[in-house]
Amino acid sequence: MTIVDGDIAWSKTNITDIKVSLDAINARLTSIEGTLATIETDVGTLQTTVDTIQANITSLIGTVAIVDSTLGQIELDIANLDAKITSLNGTVATISTTLGDIEASLDDLNAEISDISGDVVTIKTDIGTIKTTLDEIQDSINGVGATASTTLYVTSVLSAIAAVIGIIILWFLKKK
Structure with a gap:
């Protein structure tokens, strides 16, 4: 053939x-x-x-x-x-x-x-x-980037609050 x-x-x-x-x-x-x-x-x-x-x-x-x-x-x-x-x-x-x-x-x-x-x-x-x-590929990354940024901001705020609370506790302990 x-x-x-x-x-x-x-x-x-x-x-x-x-x-x-x-x-x-x-x-x-x-x-x-x-x-x-x-x-x-x-x-x-x-x-x-x-x-x-x-x-x-x-x-x-x-x-x-x-x-x-x-x-x-x-x-x-x-x-x-x-x-x-x-x-x-x-x-x-x-x-x-x-x-x-x-x-x-x-x-x-x-x-x-x-x-x-x-x-x-x-x-x-x-x-x-x-x-x-x-x-x-920006559209695909935007969702992931937004989640990562939000997580970083929340972690930073919680760390700052913990540091302030620690300073207040130390201040009260020194007064006694």
Whole structure:
């Protein structure tokens, strides 16, 4: 088999071209590497582009991509699709793959902040690392920052009250 066109496979031989339905030869998608799809059939293995079989990601579970195509569904490691995080919007990452872009939450990607250097934040995920600025993720940080600031203020006020009470107690003890 040499060419896949929709649901038809064409085979060129020395004598003639053979045209056969992919259903008739039990074609099934077995893997995708980058933009190359591998199809197993009753008469052998063939390869075609992901565009030819209309492959697209329907969901992402961790690093496993669920891919639908004209030949059915397959589960793949997203690394096979040259996945890269291209942008962040709050806690949602846009992931660019050979099948197009898909969005996933940072929680689903097991994201962790690995470094903060000045205004640059490095975030490690199951898919890879992305660098962003504090300004770009300000909305996500505001809630955490407000909680941290409130805790610091309350702690400071309580410490000041404890110090004043301690001074008053010492003053009363010296008077006796």
